[in-house]
Amino acid sequence: MLKAKIIVRYKEGVDDPEGKTIKHALNLLGFEDVEDVKVAKYYEIKLSKGDENEVEEIIRKLLVNPVIHDYEVRVERI
Amino acid sequence: MLKAKIIVRYKEGVDDPEGKTIKHALNLLGFEDVEDVKVAKYYEIKLSKGDENEVEEIIRKLLVNPVIHDYEVRVERI
Amino acid sequence: MKYEKISDKVYRVKMRDASDDELKKISDEMGLALNLEEMKRIKEYFSNLGRDPTDVEIHAIAQAWSEHCSYKSSKPILRKYIFGIESPHTIVVMQDDAGVVEFDENHAYVFKIESHNHPSAVEPYGGAATGVGGIIRDVLNMGAKPIALVDPLFFAPPDYPYKKLRQGIKHPRYLLKGVVSGIRDYGNRVGIPTVAGITYFDEGYVNNILVNAGCLGIVKKDKIVRSRVTKPDVLLVMVGGRTGRDGIHGVNFASKVLSEKSEEEREAVQLGNPILKEPLIHLILEANEMGIIHGMKDLGGGGLGSVVGEMCYSGGVGAEVHLDKVLLKERDMAPWEIWVSESQERMLLAIEEENLEKLKNLCDKWDVEISVIGKSIMEKNLRIYWQGRKILDLPLNFLTGGVEYNRPYKIQKIEKMQEIPPEPKYREIFLNLLSSINIASKEWIIRQYDHEVQGKTVIKPLQGEIGFETHGDAAVIKPLHDSWRGIAITTVANPQIARIDPYVGSLYTMDEAVRNLVAVGAKPHALSDCLNFGNPEKEEIMGEFVESSRGLGEAGRFLEIPFVSGNVSFYNEAFRMNIPPTVVLMAVGIIEDMRKAITTDLKKEGNPVYLVGETREEMGGSDYYRMIGVRSTYVPRVDLSETKRRSEELLKAMKSGLILSCHDVSHGGLAVTLAEMAIGGNIGAEIDLRSMGVMRDDFKLFSESPTRWVCEVQRGKEGEFEKIVNATKIGYVGGNSLRVRDGERWLFNVHLNILRSRWKNGLKDYLG
Amino acid sequence: MKVAILQMEGTNCEEESFIAFRDSGFEPEYVHINLLKPGDLEKYNVLFIPGGFSAGDYVRAGAIFAARLKAKIWKDLKNFVDEGKIVMGVCNGFQVLIELGLLPAVDGISDEPQAALMVNDSNKFECRWTYLRRENDTIFTSKVPEVITLPVAHAEGKFVAPNKILEKIEEQKQVVFRYVKPDGSKADYPWNPNGSMNDIAAITNPQGNVLGIMPHPERAFFWYQHPDWTRKKREKGDGSLIFKSLIKYS
Numbered sequence A, B: 001m002l003k004a005k006i007i008v009r010y011k012e013g014v015d016d017p018e019g020k021t022i023k024h025a026l027n028l029l030g031f032e033d034v035e036d037v038k039v040a041k042y043y044e045i046k047l048s049k050g051d052e053n054e055v056e057e058i059i060r061k062l063l064v065n066p067v068i069h070d071y072e073v074r075v076e077r078i
Numbered sequence C: 001m002k003y004e005k006i007s008d009k010v011y012r013v014k015m016r017d018a019s020d021d022e023l024k025k026i027s028d029e030m031g032l033a034l035n036l037e038e039m040k041r042i043k044e045y046f047s048n049l050g051r052d053p054t055d056v057e058i059h060a061i062a063q064a065w066s067e068h069c070s071y072k073s074s075k076p077i078l079r080k081y082i083f084g085i086e087s088p089h090t091i092v093v094m095q096d097d098a099g100v101v102e103f104d105e106n107h108a109y110v111f112k113i114e115s116h117n118h119p120s121a122v123e124p125y126g127g128a129a130t131g132v133g134g135i136i137r138d139v140l141n142m143g144a145k146p147i148a149l150v151d152p153l154f155f156a157p158p159d160y161p162y163k164k165l166r167q168g169i170k171h172p173r174y175l176l177k178g179v180v181s182g183i184r185d186y187g188n189r190v191g192i193p194t195v196a197g198i199t200y201f202d203e204g205y206v207n208n209i210l211v212n213a214g215c216l217g218i219v220k221k222d223k224i225v226r227s228r229v230t231k232p233d234v235l236l237v238m239v240g241g242r243t244g245r246d247g248i249h250g251v252n253f254a255s256k257v258l259s260e261k262s263e264e265e266r267e268a269v270q271l272g273n274p275i276l277k278e279p280l281i282h283l284i285l286e287a288n289e290m291g292i293i294h295g296m297k298d299l300g301g302g303g304l305g306s307v308v309g310e311m312c313y314s315g316g317v318g319a320e321v322h323l324d325k326v327l328l329k330e331r332d333m334a335p336w337e338i339w340v341s342e343s344q345e346r347m348l349l350a351i352e353e354e355n356l357e358k359l360k361n362l363c364d365k366w367d368v369e370i371s372v373i374g375k376s377i378m379e380k381n382l383r384i385y386w387q388g389r390k391i392l393d394l395p396l397n398f399l400t401g402g403v404e405y406n407r408p409y410k411i412q413k414i415e416k417m418q419e420i421p422p423e424p425k426y427r428e429i430f431l432n433l434l435s436s437i438n439i440a441s442k443e444w445i446i447r448q449y450d451h452e453v454q455g456k457t458v459i460k461p462l463q464g465e466i467g468f469e470t471h472g473d474a475a476v477i478k479p480l481h482d483s484w485r486g487i488a489i490t491t492v493a494n495p496q497i498a499r500i501d502p503y504v505g506s507l508y509t510m511d512e513a514v515r516n517l518v519a520v521g522a523k524p525h526a527l528s529d530c531l532n533f534g535n536p537e538k539e540e541i542m543g544e545f546v547e548s549s550r551g552l553g554e555a556g557r558f559l560e561i562p563f564v565s566g567n568v569s570f571y572n573e574a575f576r577m578n579i580p581p582t583v584v585l586m587a588v589g590i591i592e593d594m595r596k597a598i599t600t601d602l603k604k605e606g607n608p609v610y611l612v613g614e615t616r617e618e619m620g621g622s623d624y625y626r627m628i629g630v631r632s633t634y635v636p637r638v639d640l641s642e643t644k645r646r647s648e649e650l651l652k653a654m655k656s657g658l659i660l661s662c663h664d665v666s667h668g669g670l671a672v673t674l675a676e677m678a679i680g681g682n683i684g685a686e687i688d689l690r691s692m693g694v695m696r697d698d699f700k701l702f703s704e705s706p707t708r709w710v711c712e713v714q715r716g717k718e719g720e721f722e723k724i725v726n727a728t729k730i731g732y733v734g735g736n737s738l739r740v741r742d743g744e745r746w747l748f749n750v751h752l753n754i755l756r757s758r759w760k761n762g763l764k765d766y767l768g
Numbered sequence D: 001m002k003v004a005i006l007q008m009e010g011t012n013c014e015e016e017s018f019i020a021f022r023d024s025g026f027e028p029e030y031v032h033i034n035l036l037k038p039g040d041l042e043k044y045n046v047l048f049i050p051g052g053f054s055a056g057d058y059v060r061a062g063a064i065f066a067a068r069l070k071a072k073i074w075k076d077l078k079n080f081v082d083e084g085k086i087v088m089g090v091c092n093g094f095q096v097l098i099e100l101g102l103l104p105a106v107d108g109i110s111d112e113p114q115a116a117l118m119v120n121d122s123n124k125f126e127c128r129w130t131y132l133r134r135e136n137d138t139i140f141t142s143k144v145p146e147v148i149t150l151p152v153a154h155a156e157g158k159f160v161a162p163n164k165i166l167e168k169i170e171e172q173k174q175v176v177f178r179y180v181k182p183d184g185s186k187a188d189y190p191w192n193p194n195g196s197m198n199d200i201a202a203i204t205n206p207q208g209n210v211l212g213i214m215p216h217p218e219r220a221f222f223w224y225q226h227p228d229w230t231r232k233k234r235e236k237g238d239g240s241l242i243f244k245s246l247i248k249y250s
């Protein structure tokens, strides 16, 4: 069994409306020292067989677009 | 400066429709050994002053609905 | 040294003594996408002036001369065929960012369709979203409230094998899901209903998808705003989003062929911010209602660069701009970057000084940023200042006058041939057609769009009994609270026929636009065209463009339907493969009283069913032939006088209330039309094809001959109907199955539940 | 009867709502949250939170709107409800009321949410018409027949609550509408478009003066807004009956 933990985020320089809106909202709520909010997606995928290569393929085929996304992945054997 | 990394996920027992959809899509793509997919939100918040308490307050006031969400938080000084 | 620094982040480009090779190099290094001829023209111009240009000047010229902004390859052809079709209703035609047409005595509608192909191919979610955002601004520009969106989309089939994809090309399913999500998240959030579209699959789009987006708005006639400044000393004011490095060189990007490297062109990709746009729409409409907007234009392709120049040039003045005043997302942007940035959600307003305070107050209320960046001047020059220093000074006629090409073209000869397949197993082939991806239900997409927000969608894209809905031909919007007058909207395209014969393809597409509008009871009124083609530097592609335009112009003129706005997208080529010629129309009709509108779903047991129009053995481009892999170049013949006559007859019968349901015959032919009508009514029909004359039954059922409709007529009114409409009775509504025979010979009998499940799942099975 | 229709960036059903209130005999006014100050609510009898995507529904549908209301006028809101004045939230507005703790409020207004409107089971935005069965008598439904049709248009509308809360909601007869099949029987997908527990589409607080409803009555105000008007004659839209009930009550 394999468990992959993957964080997919926007690349530096991509203007993310969600992070911006949340930052603005937090400032308005009185958290004035919030300087930046970034939002990313976090996936946990369990594979019964498979290996790191399969995880990479999954990420490439479905989870990210390299034009705008960076990702981090950690694979654990469980 | 503080950087808080927060993962907001569904509680055990709450259905994760997005995870289900992705699992289904992966199975269709031929990744038949994918057994489970969970999706969570990941926030990175930078605070110019603030402390752990402020981060907790932000989470409670905005980021989670305790009926369906659990969260993990890690605060770094940068 | 070719570049000499003259001030902070501004360079002089030593162009006057550059060789041809050096000129090409400059174009490449600066990312200008200008060819040698164009570079030479710039060189000559500055040589005559006796000075070298600044980098800002060169970027400004490149921007203005890009294909996307200048229409340099298409203008001569468009002028010849498409422009200038007369109509008593038009108000602003092919001048500003969107066409304006009279709706009623006091109101006008405003609309346009545009492509956003390349950005969507590279980043489907953000590309599609910003496509929607851009077209909304084009309508808002004219002072109109946006009330409907449409989204014609073209992909490779969802079962396209992964292994066959080229490096850097994404799978059609990934692209489709990304594009639909992008349109959904943007359109739903800004609260404009997406009411029609196209979802078309063909391998020809595998390397280069098409994402077109259209928007329609409504405005009081006396509140129409033009994109021009007509006198000096009017302030130029930016409102909305800030300016950043995102979207730099988007228009050059749109005028370039896609390649493996396109993945790296991140600067051209943006996500768009609907939550900035939504208050911006309120702000603009309120300011317009107060009458304080002198002129307005959105910042789309080309950014400030194309907006300031065009607005002032068309109003007969010049402009002075201080780039330090532009609010930025990131520090240390160079002036040229600020000038060409295509960051989303920005508008440029021309405001008289005395009204500035009022505008600022509105901005406060809506939490929208505002900045005065310059003003109009008497002299017809553009002058840009940076840190107090003049860094650009060019006459507007040179800058926006642009270039034009009469590109050589070649028209392909069409070999006449038609293969005849053995007669099929009818039930099986019919159900396969019904569930094939181009015909099957598009519900998976349509329901993800809020097609009812604003509460004005009185004929929906999905029609029939609740929970059992079928496809409609057009949506109808009731834009005014106190009037029954309605606007029908549909989008059409037929690359399958156009690829065999682009001229006939255009005629067919025009005929289908009319068919769809008439089917809901609307009189065709105006058109916006989005012409998607391959690389115009290839003679065959240019030939396709010429032939397509010729067909459109001829039909528009004959049918007296003007083209009031449009867009050309060239360079839809990747890996040496060009897309099929893809003419997309957004067509608008007027229905005087929406209470007389008609839907496609069958209504009631016992009513007679009629076929209007002539069915012929012309199978070229049909879904049937394509599915079974049989070839024919006999494409459907369009007789425009029939289009006109039959639609007038039908509209008359509809006005008299004789027709209860109506659906045009298109993809999949008569069989599919009948099936869709039965599905939505949740009631069957018995059909006898004998009255259609002598022809093979597969041709009767699956031919896609134009100018045809199926109508359900009020029982007992047959005589009255036949007096008005020239039509053939083919059967009756009733039962819980679709039963089709030709005289004594039964072709199929399929239960409604089977019809529905095959039709509903054809596409959904791929998308989950 | 003065109605405050709250606006914020991303609310986008305010115009239909305005017309629905006005044509039912109310006096509606728009109130933008950016201009809202403590004390402003006093002059209104009804507070209405319209549908849309307030602040883009980022974080979670309705979360930012709720947090901002709480920060600005939480006391006023509680007083408004305690005085028995009427609060109504449609779609995004319902989500806001849940996030605020004004609903279900089984033991009175709560500081933390007691329920959630989460992502639809289909994981998709769903724009479709639903059949609704009226469950209990409320001031919002006195003129509403047993089964009506209204449209939904949301991505996050699945009503969930811990069992104890759910039981109390049922016990205290807080359910106003349930999704049903056309014949009134128990719904499955797509008749229940989001997977809501107990097919819940709308609830009130125990006192009955706060209503949250996922389907849009303001989009079914006129007969011609119904999708099947070419098949079925109606005098007025089903949604108008909710507004008519409310004006009669006041």
Ligand SMILES: Nc1ncnc2c1ncn2[C@@H]1O[C@H](COP(=O)(O)OP(=O)(O)O)[C@@H](O)[C@H]1O
Binding pocket: C151, C152, C153, C194, C195, C196, C197, C198, C199, C438, C439, C442, C445, C446, C461, C462, C471, C472, C473, C474, C491, C516, C666, C667
């Ligand atoms: N991408 C899309 N977005 C919105 N509506 C769509 C989309 N694709 C198809 N539709 C709608 O689905 C219905 C059927 O489309 P289509 O089969 O192209 O129509 P027709 O029967 O006129 O040929 C139409 O109402 C159309 O507007």
Ligand SMILES: [Mg+2]
Binding pocket: C472, C473, C516, C663, C664, C665, C666
């Ligand atoms: Mg049609």
